[in-house]
Amino acid sequence: MRRREFLLGSASVLGLTGCRQTPAPRPRAIVQVTRAAAYSQDLYDTMRRVLAAHRLNVRGRRVVLKPNLVEFEPGSVINTHPMLVHATLEAFRELGASVAIAEGPGHRRSTLDLADAAGYFQTIPGFEDIFTDLNLDELSPVRLPHPVSRLRSLYLPRTVLGSDLLVSMPKMKTHHWAGATLSMKNLFGIVPGGVYGWPKNVLHWAGIHQSIADLHSLFPKHFAIVDGIVGMDGNGPIQGRPKAVGVIVSGHDPVAVDATCCRIMQIEPSRIEYLTLAGGLEGIAEENIQQIGEKPNSVATRFELIMEMRGLRREKV
Amino acid sequence: MEIDRGALENIQAAENPDGGWPYRKGSSWTEPTVYALLAHQAGRTAAARSGAAAAWLCAAQQPDGGWTPCPLVAQSTWVTALVALLPPETIGAGRHARAVKWLVDQSGMESSLVFRLTSLLRDGKVPNGSDVSGWPWFPGTAAWVTPTCLGILALRKCYWRRPSTDLRERIDKAQAFLLSRRCADGGWNHGSARALGYDVGSYPETTGQALLALAGTPPAKLEASFRQAQRFLREQRSSAGAAWLRLGLLAHQQLPADAPLFTMPCRTVPDTALTVIASAAEQGYNVFLE
Numbered sequence: 001m002r003r004r005e006f007l008l009g010s011a012s013v014l015g016l017t018g019c020r021q022t023p024a025p026r027p028r029a030i031v032q033v034t035r036a037a038a039y040s041q042d043l044y045d046t047m048r049r050v051l052a053a054h055r056l057n058v059r060g061r062r063v064v065l066k067p068n069l070v071e072f073e074p075g076s077v078i079n080t081h082p083m084l085v086h087a088t089l090e091a092f093r094e095l096g097a098s099v100a101i102a103e104g105p106g107h108r109r110s111t112l113d114l115a116d117a118a119g120y121f122q123t124i125p126g127f128e129d130i131f132t133d134l135n136l137d138e139l140s141p142v143r144l145p146h147p148v149s150r151l152r153s154l155y156l157p158r159t160v161l162g163s164d165l166l167v168s169m170p171k172m173k174t175h176h177w178a179g180a181t182l183s184m185k186n187l188f189g190i191v192p193g194g195v196y197g198w199p200k201n202v203l204h205w206a207g208i209h210q211s212i213a214d215l216h217s218l219f220p221k222h223f224a225i226v227d228g229i230v231g232m233d234g235n236g237p238i239q240g241r242p243k244a245v246g247v248i249v250s251g252h253d254p255v256a257v258d259a260t261c262c263r264i265m266q267i268e269p270s271r272i273e274y275l276t277l278a279g280g281l282e283g284i285a286e287e288n289i290q291q292i293g294e295k296p297n298s299v300a301t302r303f304e305l306i307m308e309m310r311g312l313r314r315e316k317v
Numbered sequence: 318m319e320i321d322r323g324a325l326e327n328i329q330a331a332e333n334p335d336g337g338w339p340y341r342k343g344s345s346w347t348e349p350t351v352y353a354l355l356a357h358q359a360g361r362t363a364a365a366r367s368g369a370a371a372a373w374l375c376a377a378q379q380p381d382g383g384w385t386p387c388p389l390v391a392q393s394t395w396v397t398a399l400v401a402l403l404p405p406e407t408i409g410a411g412r413h414a415r416a417v418k419w420l421v422d423q424s425g426m427e428s429s430l431v432f433r434l435t436s437l438l439r440d441g442k443v444p445n446g447s448d449v450s451g452w453p454w455f456p457g458t459a460a461w462v463t464p465t466c467l468g469i470l471a472l473r474k475c476y477w478r479r480p481s482t483d484l485r486e487r488i489d490k491a492q493a494f495l496l497s498r499r500c501a502d503g504g505w506n507h508g509s510a511r512a513l514g515y516d517v518g519s520y521p522e523t524t525g526q527a528l529l530a531l532a533g534t535p536p537a538k539l540e541a542s543f544r545q546a547q548r549f550l551r552e553q554r555s556s557a558g559a560a561w562l563r564l565g566l567l568a569h570q571q572l573p574a575d576a577p578l579f580t581m582p583c584r585t586v587p588d589t590a591l592t593v594i595a596s597a598a599e600q601g602y603n604v605f606l607e
Contacts, residue, residue: 072554107507109522110555112584117554136340136585139389155390176513194346195386197395197454197461198507205426205458235515308513 029256029283030054033264033294034248036229043087050225050250051091053292059096061164065089066134068170068186069103070238072117077242080169080227082123084248088169088225089124101127102159104134104189106199111135132159135193142218148277149210151202156218160190166222168254172231172261174240174303178208179272179312180265181237182258183224187215213277216254224257225250228264233303245301247294255279256289263296265303268314318578318596324589325360328353331586336369337377340585345373346387349586351399354407356590359597359604371407374400378408382415393419395454395464401471402605405478417475420468421487424450425460425494450487451494451508461508462498462523465491466530470605492534495527503541504549521549525561529605532568543571556581560591567598568606 032053036046065088067080085101092099101124108114111133121127137157144151160166170186178185188211191200203211226249232240245264251257255278259269269275269284282288305312331353332338337345338353350370357364364370377384383393384400397419405413426432428450433443451460452468469491476484500510504519505527511517524546531539543566550562550573559579566572583589594604 108520110557110584110588113555113558113581133340136346138343139387141389176515194340194348195390195394195455197458198463199461201453201458201461202455235513239515239517306513 028288028290029251029253030290030292031249031251031253031256031260032292033260033296033299034250035246035294035299036248037246039081039083039229043083044090046248047084047087047091048094050248051088051095054223054250054252056092056095056165056223058092058165061097062162063092063097063099063165063167064160064163065092065099065101065167065169066160066186066189067101067103068181068189069105069111069114069118069120071108072114074117074119077171077173077230077232077240078238079118080171081229082119084225084227084229085120085169086124088167089130092167097165100130100132100159100163102132102134102137102157102190104137104157104191104193106188106193109135109193109198132157134159134190135198137192137194139192139195144214144217146217147210148213148217149203149206151206151211151214154218155192155195157190157192160219166190166219168222168224170224170226171237172226172228172243172245172249172265174233174236174265174267174305174309176235176237176306176309178212178274179309180258180262180267182226182261183222183254184212184216184258184274184278187212187219187222190215209273209277212274216274216278220254221252222254223250223252224254226257226261228261231265231303233265233305235306241304243301243303245299247299253283255283259284260289260291260296263314264300266300266314267303267305267312271312318599320360320593320596320600322360324583324593325356325362325364328356328586328589328593329364332367332370336367336371336373338370338586340587344387347374347377347384347396348386348399349590350374351396351403352587352590352594354403355604356593358404359594359602361602374403374408375412378412378415382419384416392456394456395452395467398452398464398467398471402467402474417472420452420471421483423452423456423468425453426457427459445494445497448490449493449497450490451498452491459508460494462495462505463507463526465494465508466523466526469495469530474607492531495531496534496538499527499542503543503545505542519545519549521546521552521554521558522561524549525558525563525565528565529561529568532606534569536569536571539569543569547571547573550576553577553580556583556588557591560588560595563595564591564598564603564605567595567603572599 134157139155168183175181228245228247233243234240262269338349383397401416451465500519501516504524
């Protein structure tokens with residue numbers, strides 16, 4: 001039994017034991033909304049402040065930053081901006097962490113060429129030395145302790161399983177199947193294409209929302225940093241339009257972070273199925289999320305939704 | 318274009334002690350191992366008959382006749398089509414025949430009777446005609462462009478060695494699948510030409526693969542595809558893309574005389590192998606079509 005399987009097994013045992021006791025009051029998840037007007041040098045200081053606000057203790061720890069790389073479109077808003085990733089990498093290094101970057105795109109096979117086209121080689125010194133293509137990484141089998149989807153187990157990359165902290169760094173985008181793609185949906189990128197293909201169609205057949213919830217259950221406490229400086233609305237995640245919001249949304253609880261992003265995008269989080277599957281209505285309730293930094297309402301920006309997704313609109317802001 | 322002997326040496330240097338190849342470094346996987354062998358076959362080197370690589374592949378064959386992506390994985394997948402592209406003598410005729418049988422038995426879930434009936438009852442229509450059938454990446458899921466192209470290439474080699482109506486029909490259905498998934502711009506992406514009513518753009522790699530798998534199709538049916546492939550070839554976004562485009566255009570005698578040389582770095586063993594394979598094809602020896 002490998003470390004991750006052991007930890008997951010232990011966690012489920014602890015979870016069962018916990019059911020017999022009076023549940024402790026749910027601690028409020030802390031989500032920070034930070035203004036960031038542009039992809040500029042200011043981001044380096046901004047990310048230092050973001051990590052300081054969350055009091056992350058990562059000295060001597062292995063941190064894996066997982067951006068969202070989708071398409072070869074330099075200058076577009078499809079991919080997580082390389083400057084935000086570099087600023088985050090520098091901020092974690094200053095806290096004493098050993099930092100790697102890893103991603104496994106869902107459609108395109110030439111991951112390093114895609115990263116090159118997206119500006120990662122140019123922006124991040126020594127990028128190739130610290131990057132792992134998660135589609136082709138060494139693997140370990142992982143059992144899903146309480147699957148919501150039809151999946152019972154997955155092969156997952158050891159770079160992620162062996163990390164002390166996984167940092168999901170998606171772009172704030174609408175998604176034509178899932179409604180919104182944020183820190184939880186970004187975990188599709190850790191499922192190896194080398195096993196499951198391009199696209200990772202097993203996740204679609206098992207249920208997109210259910211698979212997102214299952215992946216979340218394997219990494220419930222990963223850290224999330226959402227690139228909402230310029231997001232994408234309309235027919236996302238590939239063919240939408242740039243949408244300037246000017247924020248970075250961050251926190252330890254991915255469900256709370258993604259629910260906050262939805263409120264900023266004027267999408268009703270309770271209508272995003274994977275959020276309710278993973279967090280329940282409690283996990284996404286405003287009263288259970290302690291907002292620090294900007295109030296979501298003060299930066300709320302109406303993301304246009306395609307016809308099929310208009311039912312997700314949050315009318316009250 | 319001359320075969321880059323340095324590239325072949327780089328491939329040889331990347332071989333693991335167990336006889337297989339990694340993608341970049343690390344443990345051996347089926348896909349890079351097959352591409353390395355195909356590159357050596359294209360370069361007509363002695364390593365093409367590497368006993369160690371063949372032994373690694375033979376040991377990795379599953380009881381169902383298929384291959385898994387790497388030894389840790391328990392499920393036979395699309396990589397079986399790649400192994401079936403190798404000359405039968407590489408792994409032995411019996412093993413090769415079992416690989417082909419595994420491949421013939423697989424198809425995308427959308428062409429299964431259960432799925433078609435369910436779709437008919439739910440939506441009042443079925444997604445494809447019964448004369449369309451491709452291959453999935455992973456059993457139990459839908460068919461996509463790359464595994465379908467590799468399946469066609471593997472079965473076509475078998476058909477040339479021993480023609481049969483069954484193989485011909487399967488190849489025809491898979492080629493019909495490819496034509497049904499062509500994007501509006503003439504090329505192919507992973508296999509989704511439209512999403513929720515919107516056209517989706519094509520990719521270089523899959524456009525080249527599809528053209529190669531459609532070798533023999535009347536040129537008039539593929540004019541827009543040739544133009545898109547030639548456009549991609551001028552842009553060069555990845556070495557694998559450039560190699561597949563050259564192979565695809567060569568299969569239809571549509572590679573421009575002034576096609577640019579490879580300009581992108583090879584990042585993986587399959588990337589390097591594909592540039593060798595494409596160069597050999599330009600000299601008249603295409604391991605996918607021999």
